[in-house]
Amino acid sequence: MEPAVVLDGLRKSFGKTVALDGVDLVVPAGTVYALLGPNGAGKTTAVRILATLLRADSGRAFVDGHDVALHGDAVRRVIGLTGQYTALDEALTGRENLVLIGRLLRLSAGDAKRRAAELLEHVGLSEVAGRSVRTYSGGMRRRVDLAASLVGRPRVLFLDEPTTGLDPASRISLWELIAETVREGATVLLTSQYLDEVDRLASRIAVLDQGRVIAEGAPWELKAKAGGHVVAARVAATLVPAAVAALAAMGPVRSHQDELTVPVHGEAGLLEAIQRLHDAGVAADEIALRRPTLDEVFLNLTNGRGSDARAA
Amino acid sequence: MRGLLDVYLIAERNLRKVIRTPQFLVVEIFVQPIIFVLLFAYVFGGAIHVANGSYIDFLLPGILVQTATFSGLNTGLAVAEDLRNGLMDRFWSLPMSRFAVVVGRIVADTLLSALAVLVMIGVGSLIGFRFHGGMPQAAAAIGIAVLAGATFGVVGALLAVIFRTPEGIQGVGFAIIFPIVFASSVFVPISTMPSWLQAIATRTPITVTVDAVRALSLGLPLHQLPLTAVAWLVAMIAVAGTVAAVIYSRMGAAIRA
Numbered sequence: 115m116e117p118a119v120v121l122d123g124l125r126k127s128f129g130k131t132v133a134l135d136g137v138d139l140v141v142p143a144g145t146v147y148a149l150l151g152p153n154g155a156g157k158t159t160a161v162r163i164l165a166t167l168l169r170a171d172s173g174r175a176f177v178d179g180h181d182v183a184l185h186g187d188a189v190r191r192v193i194g195l196t197g198q199y200t201a202l203d204e205a206l207t208g209r210e211n212l213v214l215i216g217r218l219l220r221l222s223a224g225d226a227k228r229r230a231a232e233l234l235e236h237v238g239l240s241e242v243a244g245r246s247v248r249t250y251s252g253g254m255r256r257r258v259d260l261a262a263s264l265v266g267r268p269r270v271l272f273l274d275e276p277t278t279g280l281d282p283a284s285r286i287s288l289w290e291l292i293a294e295t296v297r298e299g300a301t302v303l304l305t306s307q308y309l310d311e312v313d314r315l316a317s318r319i320a321v322l323d324q325g326r327v328i329a330e331g332a333p334w335e336l337k338a339k340a341g342g343h344v345v346a347a348r349v350a351a352t353l354v355p356a357a358v359a360a361l362a363a364m365g366p367v368r369s370h371q372d373e374l375t376v377p378v379h380g381e382a383g384l385l386e387a388i389q390r391l392h393d394a395g396v397a398a399d400e401i402a403l404r405r406p407t408l409d410e411v412f413l414n415l416t417n418g419r420g421s422d423a424r425a426a
Numbered sequence: 427m428r429g430l431l432d433v434y435l436i437a438e439r440n441l442r443k444v445i446r447t448p449q450f451l452v453v454e455i456f457v458q459p460i461i462f463v464l465l466f467a468y469v470f471g472g473a474i475h476v477a478n479g480s481y482i483d484f485l486l487p488g489i490l491v492q493t494a495t496f497s498g499l500n501t502g503l504a505v506a507e508d509l510r511n512g513l514m515d516r517f518w519s520l521p522m523s524r525f526a527v528v529v530g531r532i533v534a535d536t537l538l539s540a541l542a543v544l545v546m547i548g549v550g551s552l553i554g555f556r557f558h559g560g561m562p563q564a565a566a567a568i569g570i571a572v573l574a575g576a577t578f579g580v581v582g583a584l585l586a587v588i589f590r591t592p593e594g595i596q597g598v599g600f601a602i603i604f605p606i607v608f609a610s611s612v613f614v615p616i617s618t619m620p621s622w623l624q625a626i627a628t629r630t631p632i633t634v635t636v637d638a639v640r641a642l643s644l645g646l647p648l649h650q651l652p653l654t655a656v657a658w659l660v661a662m663i664a665v666a667g668t669v670a671a672v673i674y675s676r677m678g679a680a681i682r683a
Binding site: 162200202206214262 | 428431435439442446447511512514515516518519520521522
């Protein structure tokens with residue numbers, strides 16, 4: 115099957131700031147693909163180029179087989195976009211917003227109304243459909259916004275930080291809507307700063323940092339790449355410096371509160387860590403071999419940017 | 427022409443918003459024009475002497491054009507507001523005409539300013555205003571006033587794509603549009619101004635337009651006035667519209683990069 119999205123050597127600068135520094139990506143059709151990275155990594159720029167809102171300086175990008183620079187109109191026919199800022203008309207009702215999008219997509223007045231009602235039902239907002247968006251909560255706005263990007267039954271849906279600023283319940287309900295959209299056959303490209311979100315939704319991830327892809331793969335692949343396993347030890351707070359010193363020879367030690375982690379390869383690493391802590395006279399409350407979390411993978415890949423959990 | 431349907435849909439959306447915000451409708455379409463008509467008629471009416479006829483007959487054609495310029499600034503403010511809104515990203519990522527977003531706004535505002543013209547004529551006629559030139563001339567006067575509304579809407583859109591912020595547009599409105607409107611034949615006969623100002627004031631498109639509307643409503647000799655006014659307004663739409671379109675099409679939606 116043809117990939118849903120292809121980025122080929124994409125570059126974009128704003129003045130002296132390099133937003134995308136040669137990005138290559140292939141998003142398989144029918145999957146949820148996540149662009150993960152700290153603020154300023156270039157995630158939003160990539161999405162805006164794909165949605166034909168920005169032009170790349172060089173390189174090419176294809177959506178559903180159409181070149182975004184040459185056939186913008188064909189691209190706009192197959193995409194839906196939910197940006198970081200809610201794109202709704204505050205003065206209009208939720209229903210009117212969706213009907214307007216439907217009409218602009220050339221649905222007849224009747225079809226636009228039916229589609230709006232169907233989507234409002236789908237996002238659980240039928241009761242407030244006739245109220246102006248001004249009266250909606252943040253979570254309700256996001257859901258209508260997502261519905262607005264679904265009006266044209268897009269083949270490729272771009273979601274730029276879809277749950278930023280939402281409360282946990284709203285996030286979970288939005289995640290369910292996104293998963294459902296993919297089950298119906300769309301491809302979703304989402305950007306996120308939240309590892310739990312990506313871990314839960316995405317089948318593949320590209321980690322962006324300073325405009326480059328620094329890692330790409332399925333979540334489990336990325337976790338395996340970061341050393342396969344980590345030894346995680348819990349020690350009394352006063353013993354943390356001694357424990358860090360004892361384990362430092364094995365690799366970069368990270369400490370988060372009273373938990374220390376160090377990447378290892380296999381069970382021998384666990385034995386070595388126990389031996390080293392014992393020799394240093396540090397009694398661990400807990401010590402175990404486990405897979406790294408996506409957070410740990412992410413911090414490893416970005417050299418701990420955006421985090422203070424770094425220790426060497 | 428698929429763009430026409432887009433323009434219609436966006437214009438309809440803007441009118442719907444106006445109906446949803448009655449404060450705006452009442453203030454822009456009724457209160458402000460009525461206040462201008464009444465204030466100038468009664469406050470300055472006694473002090474300003476016009477050659478032939480009453481001051482209200484002189485004043486009303488001027489107020490019609492003056493309201494058109496202010497409504498154009500409102501269009502500019504609204505377009506700037508639209509450009510800052512996340513909604514623009516959605517419109518620009520749809521397979522619709524991107525010009526329709528701005529043109530639809532101008533069309534809606536022109537319809538509103540046409541309504542304001544009729545309201546002002548109604549109020550004026552309550553305090554003595556009459557068309558003295560016959561029906562076709564009255565219709566032509568109203569037509570030129572509405573065309574002026576559309577023209578200043580395009581100028582407002584141009585200011586919006588240049589300045590991009592309501593503050594910038596208000597600044598220009600106050601520093602440039604305001605003086606041009608007052609230094610014209612809108613409120614007073616130009617012959618009462620110092621000669622250096624007369625030299626400027628007689629040549630502005632505002633004066634040309636007001637003189638045409640006034641000649642048509644008072645039944646004065648027309649000379650080439652209506653034609654000159656229409657030529658001015660059409661030329662302004664063409665020039666401002668082209669420049670605005672070029673800037674707008676290059677904007678690439680990168681206002682909030």
